[in-house]
Amino acid sequence: xxxxxxxxxxxxxxxxxxxxxxxxxxxxxxxxxxxxxxxxxxxxxxxxxxxxxxxxxxxxxxxxxxxxxxxxxxxxxxxxxxxxxxxxxxxxxxxxxxxxxxxxxxxxxxxxxxxxxxxxxxxxxxxxxxxxxxxxxxxxxxxxxxxxxxxxxxxxxxxxxxxxxxxxxxxxxxxxxxxxxxxxxxxxxxxxxxxxxxxxxxxxxxxxxxxxxxxxxxxxxxxxxxxxxxxxxxxxxxxxxxxxxxxxxxxxxxxxxxxxxxxxxxxxxxxxxxxxxxxxxxxxxxxxxxxxxxxxxxxxxxxxxxxxxxxxxxxxxxxxxxxxxxxxxxxxxxxxxxx
Amino acid sequence: xxxxxxxxxxxxxxxxxxxxxxxxxxxxxxxxxxxxxxxxxxxxxxxxxxxxxxxxxxxxxxxxxxxxxxxxxxxxxxxxxxxxxxxxxxxxxxxxxxxxxxxxxxxxxxxxxxxxxxxxxxxxxxxxxxxxxxxxxxxxxxxxxxxxxxxxxxxxxxxxxxxxxxxxxxxxxxxxxxxxxxxxxxxxxxxxxxxxxxxxxxxxxxxxxxxxxxxxxxxxxxxxxxxxxxxxxxxxxxxxxxxxxxxxxxxxxxxxxxxxxxxxxxxxxxxxxxxxxxxxxxxxxxxxxxxxxxxxxxxxxxxxxxxxxxxxxxxxxxxxxxxxxxxxxxxxxxxxxxx
Numbered sequence: 137x138x139x140x141x142x143x144x145x146x147x148x149x150x151x152x153x154x155x156x157x158x159x160x161x162x163x164x165x166x167x168x169x170x171x172x173x174x175x176x177x178x179x180x181x182x183x184x185x186x187x188x189x190x191x192x193x194x195x196x197x198x199x200x201x202x203x204x205x206x207x208x209x210x211x212x213x214x215x216x217x218x219x220x221x222x223x224x225x226x227x228x229x230x231x232x233x234x235x236x237x238x239x240x241x242x243x244x245x246x247x248x249x250x251x252x253x254x255x256x257x258x259x260x261x262x263x264x265x266x267x268x269x270x271x272x273x274x275x276x277x278x279x280x281x282x283x284x285x286x287x288x289x290x291x292x293x294x295x296x297x298x299x300x301x302x303x304x305x306x307x308x309x310x311x312x313x314x315x316x317x318x319x320x321x322x323x324x325x326x327x328x329x330x331x332x333x334x335x336x337x338x339x340x341x342x343x344x345x346x347x348x349x350x351x352x353x354x355x356x357x358x359x360x361x362x363x364x365x366x367x368x369x370x371x372x373x374x375x376x377x378x379x380x381x382x383x384x385x386x387x388x389x390x391x392x393x394x395x396x397x398x399x400x401x402x403x404x405x406x407x408x409x410x411x412x413x414x415x416x417x418x419x420x421x422x423x424x425x426x427x428x429x430x431x432x433x434x435x436x437x438x439x440x441x442x443x444x445x446x447x448x449x450x451x452x453x454x455x456x457x458x459x460x461x462x463x464x465x466x467x468x469x470x471x472x473x474x475x
Numbered sequence: 476x477x478x479x480x481x482x483x484x485x486x487x488x489x490x491x492x493x494x495x496x497x498x499x500x501x502x503x504x505x506x507x508x509x510x511x512x513x514x515x516x517x518x519x520x521x522x523x524x525x526x527x528x529x530x531x532x533x534x535x536x537x538x539x540x541x542x543x544x545x546x547x548x549x550x551x552x553x554x555x556x557x558x559x560x561x562x563x564x565x566x567x568x569x570x571x572x573x574x575x576x577x578x579x580x581x582x583x584x585x586x587x588x589x590x591x592x593x594x595x596x597x598x599x600x601x602x603x604x605x606x607x608x609x610x611x612x613x614x615x616x617x618x619x620x621x622x623x624x625x626x627x628x629x630x631x632x633x634x635x636x637x638x639x640x641x642x643x644x645x646x647x648x649x650x651x652x653x654x655x656x657x658x659x660x661x662x663x664x665x666x667x668x669x670x671x672x673x674x675x676x677x678x679x680x681x682x683x684x685x686x687x688x689x690x691x692x693x694x695x696x697x698x699x700x701x702x703x704x705x706x707x708x709x710x711x712x713x714x715x716x717x718x719x720x721x722x723x724x725x726x727x728x729x730x731x732x733x734x735x736x737x738x739x740x741x742x743x744x745x746x747x748x749x750x751x752x753x754x755x756x757x758x759x760x761x762x763x764x765x766x767x768x769x770x771x772x773x774x775x776x777x778x779x780x781x782x783x784x785x786x787x788x789x790x791x792x793x794x795x796x797x798x799x800x801x802x803x804x805x806x807x808x809x810x811x812x813x814x
Contacts, residue, residue: 255601255605255627255653258601258652259602259607263598266598268595268770269611273769284497287777287778288779291777312652313649429611430611432610437624438626440627442624
């Protein structure tokens, strides 16, 4: 009845595969102290390479862009106990359902990058709203006509889809720092956030209709994929700004194309864009290069956020190897858990 | 003893010259209702053109980039009663000392653009700190190595030179929105701001030494020109960011060049850059294109700020023409004033 070692027992050694750039090796030392061998790979991995590299590994700190598919996990099942994902949006990178079935724990690092993501998102909101990027490097002063003048942030209404930790922190900065009017939509209403921050709840379509700037901040799940579709974008006021610093797939690329074409969306911010398999992504880049503000999934990449994420992931690996479970597990492994 | 009309008397008519783009004509209607003829010129003017255009004008709303030199004002003195400057940094555009001597009132629009300037400045602080602009358009995800990872804003110390309305609003957004540690230097200490915002005063050189991000927010005067010189920049910690959204000339271009060259300054933000007469400006652009975040003096260019500035300038024109003075006069015309 106890498939994990007794509480407090040290892990028995083995290999930890660590992927991804930007990880401070010093933060991995606790693993070495536990008798684990850390193998780090900073380059990107194919599925076959990943299968090979995971051979014999007991833990896998996923900080790269590779995909731990069902096949990869199946091949690793004999030794692998835990996949510690660096970040929260693991859905595209780890087949958590397969891991569940195989009894492999998958953990994430909620909250570790909240400040980083929210700060980045607010900066991109201002950048899109004022059109700062297209003015960078200008030699001649100012705007050339009144029709180009942007509205002040404080005169805009911002709608946030999703009121988790990140959505809440974005709302907080916008309210307390800039005095912006903020509404939100969320599956679950958040009376505490409404009261503390002075924000109001709206159904999704009403939020879209009432927001000059619509911010997407939900995790990617089967339920949220393409959640921002043509019915949502079609309700946005003309010339609105769409900010998606969550996962690209939450916004339907076809609906976005139409929204940009019809002028509902004047500018779209993405941190991470649709993959090369997405036909619309190419058309979006081709037809609206000036109206897409795209960065390569960098919002959470700060020294401090990485530090917190790695520490949390290392702790999760230790917990799963030592106690058999961790509080930051995602999925629903059917195991008894002690608290 | 009373060189101006009795209080309440309407101006007797005449022409108002209005320069600059982005001015909503509807906001000038109060002038027309006073019997004044509005002549608007949106293109840039040479000194000779300006002399011609001002012939017969009683008022001059300066919203362009032309220079109202001593000669221009002297030629206009017979009719010109007031130059209403759109904004606060009039020093490079209106010879206020000459106007003083000629008895021509010069007004500015303090406070009207505070929110716009502060919001723009904070966005550029985040842009410079995270290096967002160089990641725009990226197709590959993330940073490629840990040495490139930026620090979170909340982990940086920000120093603000100048604690007027704009400096204070920048401090407020950074403190209340982002929870950043803020210090300041100002000719006059501001105990109210220290108390209300939780910021601390430091002498200029100490501020420079203790700030990861140094923000310049003082008006340009004889006293502040080149205030940020090699002694200030030489004290900045290695890799610091210099943000000058006030007037370019407050930072010595030669000192900035050395600071960038030696690595004290990793990135410099300017809103408005040194003019073509400045030899160092060309060298700065040539040698550090990636480390200058330059926009063309656009911080105050929002619909709402322009609206407030134009309304204030129109009111100042009415006041000077009707009552002989206005509360927003700059300089020190030697006239009795009633309050």
